[in-house]
Amino acid sequence: MPLTPEQQAEIENQRSTTRETLRAVSEGMERHLYTAIPVLDHGFVRVIDYMGDDAAICQAARVSYGKGTKSVSNDEGLIRYLMRHWHSTPFEMCEIKLHVKLPVFVARQWIRHRTANVNEYSARYSILDREFYIPERDALAAQSRTNNQGRGAALEGEEADRVLRILRDDAMRCYDHYEEMIGEDGQQGLARELARMNLPANIYTQWYWKVDLHNLLHFLRLRADAHAQYEIRVYADAICDVVADWVPFAFRAFEDYRMGGATLSATALDCLRRMLKGEAVTQETSGMSKGEWREFEGILNGPAQPGS
């Protein structure tokens, strides 16, 4: 369970206290404030605070005194224009602060996104909980034969059982030794900052993560993508749902131009123009490498259908 009853009570208490404010408020985001969205087996994402809404993006773009809103359709059109033309600074006027609980190996990927502010739970100061990410059986897969950075077919039968057993046993054994080393009964007790080196990368950590909307969308573009590792993608997907409620115009534009759109090289664009004129372009006549051609065909044919 990601939250203890005490933590749940704290959240309910926070949500029960309301104040009047002159600040811009996003109704969609108010529904998410403080609540925890479960992710993986023990993780979560929850919104701690936020600043701005769709109107704040327009207000900054127009550098206006009022709310920035001219009309709803006008605002959406402006946001789409900004997104289409990479006019990114108005999106930086919105901010979000998240509390995230995630396995350490996911945190290592996440922390590469440098354009955010982070404060992590200290394993020098505190004792980490006995909580490890153990994948669902159907998330266990073999190494991909075509992509060195990916998964292939699902593990089956006895092999899947054995992998799960190893993951559980090793995590428990390491945690037992962690406790044993820091335990003070009849011994000095090893410092927490040293004992933690024995813990595996699937143990959970927590942090507060604050980022502006422009850099958050960049994070989501990379981590909600089908090529991202499943374990970080599920966090990105949960955040996408929050952003869709927070800034619906900006999120729709992001889905359209970034998540659903594609960038074509000059060579690929030339091929497309030749194809539209009726030429049967092949990889050999395209001027593209095999890899580029495969990706180009992927763009033209759309995402693979389930079962294909």
Ligand SMILES: Cc1cc2nc3c(=O)[nH]c(=O)nc-3n(C[C@H](O)[C@H](O)[C@H](O)COP(=O)(O)OP(=O)(O)OC[C@H]3O[C@@H](n4cnc5c(N)ncnc54)[C@H](O)[C@@H]3O)c2cc1C
């Ligand atoms: C599918 C996938 C596979 C990956 N594989 C690997 C891997 O094998 N090994 C590995 O090390 N990493 C890997 N990464 C991490 C990747 O290289 C980036 O570090 C990560 O995605 C963060 O992206 P970013 O630097 O654009 O983001 P941020 O750090 O948030 O930066 C956002 C933007 O700000 C600018 N910026 C930020 N800091 C600087 C700076 N110091 N100098 C100049 N410009 C800056 C850049 O324009 C950058 O795009 C992988 C990422 C993905 C999505």
